[in-house]
Amino acid sequence: MAKSPTSHYPNIGILGEELVAQWLQSTGWTILQRRFRHRLGEIDIIAESPTNPLPTLAFIEVKTRSLGNWDEGGKHAISSQKRQKIWQTAELFLTKYPEKADYICRFDVALIIYRQESNTQHLSNNQSVSATNLATNPSDG
Numbered sequence: 001m002a003k004s005p006t007s008h009y010p011n012i013g014i015l016g017e018e019l020v021a022q023w024l025q026s027t028g029w030t031i032l033q034r035r036f037r038h039r040l041g042e043i044d045i046i047a048e049s050p051t052n053p054l055p056t057l058a059f060i061e062v063k064t065r066s067l068g069n070w071d072e073g074g075k076h077a078i079s080s081q082k083r084q085k086i087w088q089t090a091e092l093f094l095t096k097y098p099e100k101a102d103y104i105c106r107f108d109v110a111l112i113i114y115r116q117e118s119n120t121q122h123l124s125n126n127q128s129v130s131a132t133n134l135a136t137n138p139s140d141g
Contacts, residue, residue: 016064016112017044029058038092041085045110046093048103056104059090064112078109 021031024047033046045060063077086107094101 012064012066012114013062015114016110017062019112020060020062020110021045021047024058024060032057033093036089036093038089040092041082041089043086043089043093046090048100054104055100056106057100058106058108059086059093060108060110061086062110062112064114066114083107 017034021034024045025031028051029047029049031045031047034044036043036046043059044062045058047058047060049056049058061078061082090105090107094105
């Protein structure tokens, strides 16, 4: 079997998650989990803020896109099915860590735009959409 050629294109998803994690930490959040996986789904980042005025957990889906992509920078990437999986996976996280079950929980989407110019890579966080809240129960539509 022929070996597929090595891609020199970076995994922009990992770069986007790293940028979001760094930004969260710089604003006082603690990263509890990266790529929390369960059979039902995955949550890219789970973070905790102890000073919001009550302890708060953020379940964050990171969407990193290149300029001019098909889904307007990731805005259309969170289907109701994806929201349901994130919700169920968050419930499983809280089951695994019952000491956090009484925390305020929020569901966010971080949209990151990636562009590469020459040999330089740029990631930018569009703050106007970076904290899109998914807090509505996904079964509500």
